[in-house]
Amino acid sequence: MSHTAHIPSHRKPRQRASKSALRAGVAGGVLSTIAVAGAAGPAQADPVTQTIEMPTITSGFSTAVAASAQATQQVALDLETQADEDAAAEKAAKTAKKAHAEAVRKAEAKKKAEAAAKAKAEAEAKQRAERASRTSERTTLSASSGSSDSGSSASAPSSSSSNVSGSAASIVAFAKAQVGDAYSLGSTGPNSWDCSSLVQAAYRTVGIDLPRVSQAQSTFGTQVSLDNLQPGDILYWGSAGSAYHVAVYVGGGQFVGAQNSSTGTVQRSLDYDRPTGAVRVL
Template sequence: MSHTAHIPSHRKPRRSASKLAVRAGVAGGVLSTLAMAGTASASPAAEPPTETTLEMPVLNMDLGSEVSSAVIKAADNTRAQALVGELTAQENAARTGAANEAKLAKADAQAKADAEKKATDEANRKADADRANRSSGRTQLASASASGSSAGSDSSDDSGVTAPATGSASAIINFARNQVGKAYVMGGTGPYSFDCSGLVQAAYRQVGVSLPRMSQDQSSEGTSVSLSNLQPGDVLYWGSRGNAYHVAIYSGGGKFIGAQNSGTGIVERSLSYDPPTGAVRIL
C-alpha cells in the first residue's frame, strides 16, 4: 500500500451545535438534581421523616343511637311474638279443656236424665201394675165385705160413720197428715220424702211402735180386720197379707193417707180412689 494512499479517518464526525447544547442542558439538570439530593442527605439538621398514620373513621353518635334503638326494638318484637305465641297456645289449651269439660258435663247430665227417666218409668209401671192387681182383687174385697162382722170391734155406728181417732191412733194420723204433699221416693224414710212403707213405719214410731221396714212384713203384723170394721190407724195393704206390695194408713171417714207414687207423692184419698185388699190392726 502506498503511503499516500487515502486511509479513512477514525475520528468521529463533529456534532452540530444544537445537539451539543441540548445534551449540555440535560446533563446540567441531572447534575443539579444530584447536588440538591446530596445536600439534603448530608444536612444534619434535617428532621427524620414522619410516619403516616391512617385514622379510623369516627362513628357518628346519632348513627350509633339509631343502631342501638333498632336492636332493642328487634329484641322487643321477638319477645312480643314469643309472648303472643305462648298466649295463643294457652288459649287453645283452655278452649280444648273447656270443650272436654263441657262434653263430660253433658254426658253426665244425660246419664242422670236417663236414670231419672228410667226411675219414673219404673214407678209408673209399678203404679199401673198395682192398679191392675187391685182391680183383680175387688171381687175378693166385695165378698170379704159381705161376710164381715159388725160385732163390737166395729168402730162404725148403725149409720156407718167412723168414730174419730183418739190416743195413739190420733198421733199416728196427725203425723201422717202432716207429711201430705211431700215427695214419694223409693226407699225414702223421711223427713223430706218417703215411700209407702217408710211413711207407715215413721208414723208408728211416733207412738213407740217399731214396725218392719218392708210392706210385706208390715202386712203380717197385728190382727187381720175386715174392711168394713176399719178404725183410724189401721194399716191398709194391697196384694195379699204377708206379700203386700203397698201399704197405707186408714185416717177415718172412708179415707187413707199414703205415699202412693212419684207422680202423686203423699196424699190423703178416699178408699174408692184405690180400694185396698185388706187391713191389719196393730194398736
C-alpha cells in the first residue's frame, strides 16, 4: 500500500452537476434582468406615504380640558353678572336723578304757589280795606248830598239847578268809590265792571236807568260841548250812537271810568285820553 493512501485530500468535493446548473441558471437570470432593466432606463419610484401617529388622549388631559371649559364658562357668567349689575346701577342713578329733579320742581312750584297765595291774600286784604274806605266815603257823600238837596228844596223847592247838583254829587261819589276795582268785559259789579256797566250803576243811584251798552248811552240825553261840561255828564269815545267807550265826568277836568283789564277802574285827566263828546242826562 502506498504511504499516501490514508491521507485525506484537501480538494473540495465536486458539486453535483444539478447544483452547478442551477447556480449557473440563477446567475444568468439575474444578469439578464439587470441588463434588461439597464436598457429600459431608471425605474419609476413608488409614492411614499408618511404615517403620523396622533397622541393618545389620556384621562388626565380630558380632565384638564373640562376644567378649562368650566373656568371659561364661569368667567362668562361673572362678566354677564357684572354687566347686569352695572346696568341696574345706571338705571337706579337715572331714576334717583329724575326723582330729585321732580322733587325740586315740586318744591319750586309749591314755593311759587305759596308766594302767589300770599300776594293774592294781601291784594284782597288791600282791596277790602280800599272798598271799606270807598263805602265810607260813599255814605258820607250821600249824606251830604241829601242834606244839600233838603236845604235847596227848603229855600227853592222848584229850582231845577239844585236838583241837578244833588243828583250829580251822588253819581260822582259812586263813580269815585269804585276807583281801584277790576275791569272785566260784561261784568256789572260790585267789584268788577266794564265801562258802560259802571256808568249805568252810577246813574242808578239816583233812580235813572240808562241803556246797558256804550253805543246807546252816547245818545241818551242832550249833546253838550266838552268846553261846557258839568259833573255827572257822560263822556264817550267814538261817534255818538257808535261809541266804543264811556265814562263819568267828575269835575275839575277829570273823569272816572272802567278803562281796561290792565288799569281797571281809574280816575284820570281829560288830557290822558281826550273824549270825542258828551251827553247830559240830568
